[in-house]
Amino acid sequence: MPTSDGRPSQTGAEGESVPVFQRPPALIQYLDKTEEAIRTRLAQLRLFERVFLLERDWMTRITMLMLIAGLFWGAVGGFDAFGFQSQVVAYQAGSPLHLSMVEIYSSVTLHGIRELFGFAQQVELAVLGLLVINALGITPRHKWSLYLSVILLNGSMLMLQGPVYFLPFNDNYFPAVGWYFLSPLGVAGQSSYTVSPLFFLGWLALGAAVLLWTGWVVVHLFDWFRKNRSLTVGRRYPVFLWFVIGTLVLLPITYGPLIAATAWDMGAAYAGWALNPLANQIVFWMFGHAIVYVLFLLPVIGLYLLIPILARRPVYSYRFAVASAIMFVVLTPLLGIHHLYLAPVGTWLDWLTMAASFAIVVPSAITFFSAWMTLKGVPAAKWEWNAVALFAMLSFGGSIFGGLTGPVNATISADADVHNTMFVISHFHAITILAIVAGAFALLYAFFPILTGRNWFSSGLARVHFALTAVGGTIVVLAMDELGNLGVLRREVILPLVPAISLDQMVLFVGIVVILAGQLFLVLNGFLTVFRGTIFSAAGLSFDEAVRLAAQSTCPRRSRVPVQDEPYLRRAPRPRRERAEAGWVATVSVLLVVVLVWATPGALNVSNGIAGGGSDPPNTEYVDLHAQQYYWSSQQSGAIQGSFNNTIVVYAGQWVQLNMTATGATQSLYIPFRDQAPVNVQVVPGSTSYASFQAPSTPGVYGAPDGEYDGPWFGVDVAALVVLPAPGNPVPTLAAFAANGAGDLYNPPVDPATSSELTGNPQGVFNYSVPGPTLTAVAPSAGGPVAFSWEVPLSSIGIDNYLVNVTSLNPSAQQQYVIARNYTLPIAFGIWSISPVRGPVLVTSAPLRINQVVSESASLVPGVYLYGVTSPVAYSYNPNGESGSQTGAQTGLVMGLWGVLWVSTA
Amino acid sequence: MTAPVAERPASTRRSVGPFAVFGAVAVFAAVGAVFEISYWVGVSATSPSVIGTALGIGAALVGFFAWGLWAPAND
Numbered sequence: 001m002p003t004s005d006g007r008p009s010q011t012g013a014e015g016e017s018v019p020v021f022q023r024p025p026a027l028i029q030y031l032d033k034t035e036e037a038i039r040t041r042l043a044q045l046r047l048f049e050r051v052f053l054l055e056r057d058w059m060t061r062i063t064m065l066m067l068i069a070g071l072f073w074g075a076v077g078g079f080d081a082f083g084f085q086s087q088v089v090a091y092q093a094g095s096p097l098h099l100s101m102v103e104i105y106s107s108v109t110l111h112g113i114r115e116l117f118g119f120a121q122q123v124e125l126a127v128l129g130l131l132v133i134n135a136l137g138i139t140p141r142h143k144w145s146l147y148l149s150v151i152l153l154n155g156s157m158l159m160l161q162g163p164v165y166f167l168p169f170n171d172n173y174f175p176a177v178g179w180y181f182l183s184p185l186g187v188a189g190q191s192s193y194t195v196s197p198l199f200f201l202g203w204l205a206l207g208a209a210v211l212l213w214t215g216w217v218v219v220h221l222f223d224w225f226r227k228n229r230s231l232t233v234g235r236r237y238p239v240f241l242w243f244v245i246g247t248l249v250l251l252p253i254t255y256g257p258l259i260a261a262t263a264w265d266m267g268a269a270y271a272g273w274a275l276n277p278l279a280n281q282i283v284f285w286m287f288g289h290a291i292v293y294v295l296f297l298l299p300v301i302g303l304y305l306l307i308p309i310l311a312r313r314p315v316y317s318y319r320f321a322v323a324s325a326i327m328f329v330v331l332t333p334l335l336g337i338h339h340l341y342l343a344p345v346g347t348w349l350d351w352l353t354m355a356a357s358f359a360i361v362v363p364s365a366i367t368f369f370s371a372w373m374t375l376k377g378v379p380a381a382k383w384e385w386n387a388v389a390l391f392a393m394l395s396f397g398g399s400i401f402g403g404l405t406g407p408v409n410a411t412i413s414a415d416a417d418v419h420n421t422m423f424v425i426s427h428f429h430a431i432t433i434l435a436i437v438a439g440a441f442a443l444l445y446a447f448f449p450i451l452t453g454r455n456w457f458s459s460g461l462a463r464v465h466f467a468l469t470a471v472g473g474t475i476v477v478l479a480m481d482e483l484g485n486l487g488v489l490r491r492e493v494i495l496p497l498v499p500a501i502s503l504d505q506m507v508l509f510v511g512i513v514v515i516l517a518g519q520l521f522l523v524l525n526g527f528l529t530v531f532r533g534t535i536f537s538a539a540g541l542s543f544d545e546a547v548r549l550a551a552q553s554t555c556p557r558r559s560r561v562p563v564q565d566e567p568y569l570r571r572a573p574r575p576r577r578e579r580a581e582a583g584w585v586a587t588v589s590v591l592l593v594v595v596l597v598w599a600t601p602g603a604l605n606v607s608n609g610i611a612g613g614g615s616d617p618p619n620t621e622y623v624d625l626h627a628q629q630y631y632w633s634s635q636q637s638g639a640i641q642g643s644f645n646n647t648i649v650v651y652a653g654q655w656v657q658l659n660m661t662a663t664g665a666t667q668s669l670y671i672p673f674r675d676q677a678p679v680n681v682q683v684v685p686g687s688t689s690y691a692s693f694q695a696p697s698t699p700g701v702y703g704a705p706d707g708e709y710d711g712p713w714f715g716v717d718v719a720a721l722v723v724l725p726a727p728g729n730p731v732p733t734l735a736a737f738a739a740n741g742a743g744d745l746y747n748p749p750v751d752p753a754t755s756s757e758l759t760g761n762p763q764g765v766f767n768y769s770v771p772g773p774t775l776t777a778v779a780p781s782a783g784g785p786v787a788f789s790w791e792v793p794l795s796s797i798g799i800d801n802y803l804v805n806v807t808s809l810n811p812s813a814q815q816q817y818v819i820a821r822n823y824t825l826p827i828a829f830g831i832w833s834i835s836p837v838r839g840p841v842l843v844t845s846a847p848l849r850i851n852q853v854v855s856e857s858a859s860l861v862p863g864v865y866l867y868g869v870t871s872p873v874a875y876s877y878n879p880n881g882e883s884g885s886q887t888g889a890q891t892g893l894v895m896g897l898w899g900v901l902w903v904s905t906a
Numbered sequence: 907m908t909a910p911v912a913e914r915p916a917s918t919r920r921s922v923g924p925f926a927v928f929g930a931v932a933v934f935a936a937v938g939a940v941f942e943i944s945y946w947v948g949v950s951a952t953s954p955s956v957i958g959t960a961l962g963i964g965a966a967l968v969g970f971f972a973w974g975l976w977a978p979a980n981d
Contacts, residue, residue: 377979404939413955580977598958
């Protein structure tokens with residue numbers, strides 16, 4: 001119909017007449033109509049209508065959709081952790097594993113991805129969008145930009161888990177690479193383990209989603225600034241708004257490198273681009289570290305927003321709070337390299353990153369001091385312990401708990417001790433669970449009633465949710481820390497069966513269960529709220545009063561206090577308050593400088609800080625190590641010469657110079673000595689890493705696990721440092737080695753050869769140990785008989801045992817393969833002596849027998865020998881030919897059924 | 907809607923304010939973190955590399971609580 005001035009028009013959604021030139025494009029009209037049709041139909045179902053708030057405005061609907069999707073991914077990610085940890089506990093109990101190695105490690109990968117991005121990132125975007133729009137009174141626009149961002153974000157979560165594969169069995173499509181894709185692991189043509197291109201496309205979609213959302217908010221903020229210029233000039237913006245703006249600045253800085261690193265990997269995989277893995281990793285970590293701070297800003301925003309509202313007084317020091325926001329933004333992009341301290345990126349670059357990592361303590365120190373000081377003087381009678389306050393308190397404490405262990409990780413020399421151990425994972429989960437998630441829940445409890453228009457149904461459920469989250473999170477963090485103290489590496493399933501590890505893994509599992517159980521109370525409360533909650537109305541209330549009223553529905557009635565704003569008159573002048581803040585900041589700054597100076601010599605002298613060349617000590621052993629998926633090959637020159645697999649042979653007290661290279665994936669040589677500084681070096685394909693250390697003075701067999709996850713056979717990738725007695729000395733017994741605990745739990749156990757019962761397990765290792773137990777025997781100088789027995793039971797042969805290269809839908813196909821070959825596999829099992837001048841020298845060897853107790857015997861002179869399968873077994877997992885570059889593929893060279901035979905002089 | 911009020915007047919028997927409770931939480935968190943770090947300080951192989959940072963963290967904690975208790979209230 002025409003407008004009053006005669007121009008053509010049509011009727012708008014609200015029944016008003018809309019001029020033709022103001023009509024949205026045809027595509028938007030189509031989408032609007034389609035959405036309306038879907039919404040109308042779904043709204044007929046009360047469940048959808050209530051849960052998704054289908055009768056509300058589009059901004060509310062999309063925000064609710066994001067929150068529900070976020071909680072969904074959070075739940076799925078939680079069950080990923082449950083699935084992984086259940087297998088770890090089962091392995092420790094010697095029980096069969098129900099998931100394959102790909103499924104187990106992909107559970108960790110997807111746990112991280114889903115929790116960090118599907119849950120935390122999505123909830124952060126939902127809450128910040130809601131905050132900006134509501135707190136500033138902005139009328140939201142560009143609905144389909146926001147919708148597209150949400151669709152892309154959640155679509156990316158689906159893509160990152162690999163293709164939907166309708167044919168059963170082939171689990172290669174799961175991405176078992178790590179929540180970060182440490183290039184070149186997973187890149188087709190570059191690595192033995194390949195993920196589907198959907199994985200990389202998923203990262204690109206995630207980056208596009210977040211950048212689109214950022215643009216959406218920026219457009220609204222610009223509009224707001226433009227329309228309110230007269231109001232905003234010279235006005236103090238709320239502190240939380242500074243942090244929101246900071247987040248908006250950081251998001252493109254953070255996700256830009258992600259997109260670049262991903263595109264580079266895809267180009268290398270599918271377009272023949274040259275790949276520099278170390279450069280790619282540096283670019284990636286500009287995202288990988290910054291994203292944690294971007295997420296950490298959510299609880300920071302929560303504290304700066306909620307604590308003043310709940311306390312009914314402004315932030316303690318506005319100027320310091322704003323300064324902390326600026327410092328967070330400036331410093332956050334500079335820290336990525338501290339994840340690469342052990343890689344060959346350059347000593348001074350490491351040092352500068354350490355300095356920047358220390359510097360970011362300052363804005364954190366300001367934030368938590370300001371939050372605490374804001375509460376100083378608040379009477380108990382004016383404070384309400386609702387769920388918002390409780391979770392804010394947990395986030396405050398969790399940030400301190402997790403934050404304080406950060407400087408240890410940031411100190412280069414200390415990082416060499418703890419890198420890739422569960423200590424780091426404990427620090428990370430203290431931040432994510434106890435700080436970020438707790439902060440997100442504080443905001444959720446504050447804004448859910450405002451979003452849904454209903455008060456929380458039950459304060460009791462909210463309190464149980466808080467209690468279980470706090471208790472479960474603390475258990476998880478402490479259990480991870482205890483595992484880290486034992487030296488346990490992250491992501492490892494195939495771990496030594498040590499009682500302390502088993503106990504801590506079980507405690508960790510209990511913590512995960514407690515957290516997951518706690519979230520059920522949140523979900524239940526959420527459902528009851530949208531269906532049975534009383535009506536929430538903010539009419540006549542200020543923004544702060546509305547937040548307090550929303551929070552009040554999570555507080556028992558007897559403990560509630562009035563929500564009205566109260567007149568507030570500053571009595572402590574700003575200079576006095578700022579003097580205290582400045583004093584605290586000065587204290588922290590001075591301490592940081594002192595610690596930096598103290599840590600500098602150590603930073604320049606870690607084991608990987610010594611480059612090749614220079615003057616080496618006399619009789620240095622030179623070892624060229626090459627890492628592959630999943631073993632090390634070594635070429636030694638010096639006092640000991642020869643080529644070995646997964647073995648480094650040195651004399652007691654000898655200096656060792658390592659030159660290391662890698663293909664297929666980044667690996668780490670981790671020798672966790674406990675009576676001297678550990679050796680911990682990352683080896684990145686395309687680069688050479690160096691290390692120098694002095695071998696222990698106590699002869700023995702020291703475990704050297706791969707510290708960096710490099711694919712599904714990661715747990716079997718353990719080498720041995722064999723320390724021989726000094727030349728000319730008789731071969732001692734290992735009594736001293738075993739008694740003084742000279743090494744670490746990764747050192748294989750020491751067992752007498754005569755009484756040992758070596759038994760292969762379903763993962764193809766002897767007695768759940770890699771290397772297998774170090775067998776000891778005694779022989780006269782002229783030689784004498786030495787014997788030990790071993791068995792690889794038929795029951796240990798299955799789809800997860802690399803010894804049989806059969807992948808089939810038939811669950812017993814591997815055993816049938818063995819039976820058809822008369823229980824004999826074409827893999828050499830034997831004994832090799834370690835010759836100082838020729839490397840391993842064959843003593844006896846025969847094809848590997850299955851399901852038979854074999855008594856291995858030989859006449860041996862005192863010395864050190866290798867036993868078992870000492871050459872890697874080629875492994876290829878390709879069920880029915882379904883594996884490939886589109887679905888994922890894995891091959892590798894695996895060596896797990898071996899150990900050291902130590903024959904001492906009688 | 908009229909502005910909501912409490913179900914009943916705020917209790918006057920409560921005496922521990924949020925500043926003290928958050929402070930106690932900070933103490934618990936600090937003790938937990940120091941407990942985690944202290945392990946590495948206690949191991950001879952790792953102590954030299956961790957001790958400086960650990961002492962710095964300990965001193966910072968003392969400073970945090972000292973400045974917090976000395977600072978004027980947010981009145």
